[in-house]
Amino acid sequence: MNNRIKTWLVDKYLAWIFLALLLSVWEWVVAQQWVASYLLPSPTQIFHTTVELWPEIQAATLSTAHSIAWGLGLSIVSGVALALLFFAIPLARRAILPFCIFFQTVPIISIAPLLVIWFGFGQPTVQASAFIVSLFPILANTLTGLQETDPHLKELFRLYRPSPWQLIFKLQIPSAIPYILTGIKISAGLAVIGAIVGEFIAGGGLGSLIDAARTQQRVDLVFSGVVMSSVLALLLVFIIEVVSRVLLRGRPYLRKS
Amino acid sequence: MSAIDVNQLGKRFSAGARAVIEDLSFQVSPDETLCLLGPSGCGKTTLLRLLMGLEQPTSGSIRIAPELAQHMSYVFQEPRLVPWRTCLENVLLPLQLLGRKNPAANTRAHDLLHQLGLDERLHHFPGELSGGMQMRVALARALVTEPRIVLLDEPFAALDERTRFRMQDLLLELKSRLQLQYVFVTHSIAEAVYLGDRILLLDRTGSARDWRAIDFQERDQLLKLTPAFNAVVQVYSQLFSDMERAEALHVPRATEVRA
Numbered sequence: 001m002n003n004r005i006k007t008w009l010v011d012k013y014l015a016w017i018f019l020a021l022l023l024s025v026w027e028w029v030v031a032q033q034w035v036a037s038y039l040l041p042s043p044t045q046i047f048h049t050t051v052e053l054w055p056e057i058q059a060a061t062l063s064t065a066h067s068i069a070w071g072l073g074l075s076i077v078s079g080v081a082l083a084l085l086f087f088a089i090p091l092a093r094r095a096i097l098p099f100c101i102f103f104q105t106v107p108i109i110s111i112a113p114l115l116v117i118w119f120g121f122g123q124p125t126v127q128a129s130a131f132i133v134s135l136f137p138i139l140a141n142t143l144t145g146l147q148e149t150d151p152h153l154k155e156l157f158r159l160y161r162p163s164p165w166q167l168i169f170k171l172q173i174p175s176a177i178p179y180i181l182t183g184i185k186i187s188a189g190l191a192v193i194g195a196i197v198g199e200f201i202a203g204g205g206l207g208s209l210i211d212a213a214r215t216q217q218r219v220d221l222v223f224s225g226v227v228m229s230s231v232l233a234l235l236l237v238f239i240i241e242v243v244s245r246v247l248l249r250g251r252p253y254l255r256k257s
Numbered sequence: 258m259s260a261i262d263v264n265q266l267g268k269r270f271s272a273g274a275r276a277v278i279e280d281l282s283f284q285v286s287p288d289e290t291l292c293l294l295g296p297s298g299c300g301k302t303t304l305l306r307l308l309m310g311l312e313q314p315t316s317g318s319i320r321i322a323p324e325l326a327q328h329m330s331y332v333f334q335e336p337r338l339v340p341w342r343t344c345l346e347n348v349l350l351p352l353q354l355l356g357r358k359n360p361a362a363n364t365r366a367h368d369l370l371h372q373l374g375l376d377e378r379l380h381h382f383p384g385e386l387s388g389g390m391q392m393r394v395a396l397a398r399a400l401v402t403e404p405r406i407v408l409l410d411e412p413f414a415a416l417d418e419r420t421r422f423r424m425q426d427l428l429l430e431l432k433s434r435l436q437l438q439y440v441f442v443t444h445s446i447a448e449a450v451y452l453g454d455r456i457l458l459l460d461r462t463g464s465a466r467d468w469r470a471i472d473f474q475e476r477d478q479l480l481k482l483t484p485a486f487n488a489v490v491q492v493y494s495q496l497f498s499d500m501e502r503a504e505a506l507h508v509p510r511a512t513e514v515r516a
């Protein structure tokens with residue numbers, strides 16, 4: 001019995017216990033004044049700042065969330081659509097995909113100024129930035145998923161002479177669902193990065209809050225911004241998980257045949 | 258006129274490779290069930306796939322009577338069910354793809370699943386079914402289009418003996434009730450004798466010997482205990498081992514070609 005409780009505790013709460021330990025050590029180190037609190041504020045100080053400036057932080061978080069939702073949403077729609085196009089028309093894939101890969105290698109921070117020139121300061125640039133960084137993983141994963149349809153199932157379908165549409169909608173897209181979901185989860189994290197980077201340059205949201213706090217030497221506020229952006233990313237992954245479960249309605253798309 | 262007419266058929270998977278099937282000719286008359294028997298690697302599956310049109314012959318020809326060619330069905334060696342579709346949806350898949358989904362077809366799918374003892378499992382996913390159940394779903398899927406001829410590739414090989422016997426009897430029952438013709442691949446001599454009106458014995462050199470099986474009046478599992486049945490099995494076992502002995506004396510073809 002004792003052992004079972006121990007295993008359960010270890011499985012469920014080990015990460016939380018470690019986090020608590022880390023925060024306590026951090027708090028203690030700052031309290032001992034081994035590190036100046038203007039360089040490394042204590043966790044409680046960060047918490048107090050967050051509570052105190054909550055209206056500003058909340059507004060910034062919502063603004064960033066809004067940009068991420070647009071950028072990531074657009075990525076999902078166009079990434080899946082492009083993958084389908086590339087899959088259906090191999091000529092298009094060979095002509096365009098290399099440029100997508102090239103585009104992916106250009107750091108977003110170097111394109112961001114260009115986006116400001118095109119879209120101006122504010123949300124459109126931030127949305128574009130989130131979109132650009134999050135497009136490729138969805139595109140690449142979806143394409144892989146479509147191409148990796150089980151050849152045995154393809155042969156089964158062939159027995160009944162399906163139309164190309166039947167093949168795509170009844171076999172290839174369902175087979176690609178696990179890949180699409182993985183792509184979306186990777187992209188969700190990247191979209192947060194893209195949005196924050198966009199906001200550093202174009203203003204608004206958590207990016208600009210962090211940047212402003214930096215110039216004012218408010219390290220505690222910088223930490224608040226950082227914590228909120230990772231909360232956003234975690235929340236996003238959680239939402240994707242829930243939405244995908246609802247959409248899949250318990251169908252075992254994720255299990256290989 | 259024969260139902261299936263195979264003429265000097267040959268199949269190699271690439272130029273210069275060993276012939277899987279070589280100069281094979283045989284005819285199957287209407288209402289005759291055929292069992293393809295032979296050791297593993299002798300080209301039974303390849304022959305069945307050629308008959309279905311899943312592979313193209315390298316030489317020779319296959320002619321299937323036009324009235325049958327439009328109503329062929331195939332059962333793979335493994336159930337090959339679509340994992341995200343329920344039992345019933347898997348059975349309905351051919352009808353959807355062929356654009357023949359209607360209330361009558363739907364009733365037929367339910368009937369078939371009922372006959373195969375899968376009433377309770379209609380809305381279960383393949384991952385939730387045992388191997389035997391999955392195979393029965395695959396059989397229902399092959400029959401839902403009301404085929405005139407079904408090609409079955411060792412469909413019961415992975416099943417336990419009791420289920421295998423039940424499936425064999427079910428196939429015989431469907432044959433008499435639906436006037437269903439089938440070509441059945443197996444490596445079990447007893448199964449071939451039990452299910453086939455005729456047996457085609459294939460060997461690894463790509464050729465075949467064709468023998469007419471004894472026409473048993475009544476086929477049920479008790480038949481397997483009769484001296485007559487066992488005598489036929491004996492004959493085939495003897496032929497089987499003669500064939501393997503002859504092969505052993507022969508220089509293996511694969512080495513011949515590779516050298």
